[in-house]
Amino acid sequence: MNREELLASNRWMVRYTHTCTCDPYCLGSKNGRCGNTTYLNGGEQELGLEAVAEAMARSFKHEGIADVEVWQETDEVRDRRIAAHKRAEADEARGIWWGMGGAN
Numbered sequence: 001m002n003r004e005e006l007l008a009s010n011r012w013m014v015r016y017t018h019t020c021t022c023d024p025y026c027l028g029s030k031n032g033r034c035g036n037t038t039y040l041n042g043g044e045q046e047l048g049l050e051a052v053a054e055a056m057a058r059s060f061k062h063e064g065i066a067d068v069e070v071w072q073e074t075d076e077v078r079d080r081r082i083a084a085h086k087r088a089e090a091d092e093a094r095g096i097w098w099g100m101g102g103a104n
């Protein structure tokens with residue numbers, strides 16, 4: 001899957017809790033645990049929740065991962081994300097253009 005296809009597909013997401021190693025403890029921590037929500041980029045969902053937990057431990061150096069939940073974006077969420085991405089790209093393009101204009 002190339003970058004465009006990945007962007008346009010319904011992305012897989014993961015949410016889990018882990019031992020809070022934030023220093024100082026983060027505001028979201030409850031009984032020394034906090035959570036993370038992120039995208040799955042390596043197709044780990046196909047290998048099961050344990051593989052997902054291992055991938056997260058590797059990527060984020062999170063320990064004691066539990067309560068792993070995996071789901072796929074709905075079309076609505078995907079469309080919102082794509083729209084936000086396009087806006088960000090347009091802003092960036094404008095920024096470059098304005099930057100060049102300023103050099104005149």
Ligand SMILES: [Zn+2]
Nearest residue numbers: 020022026034
């Ligand atoms: Zn924390």
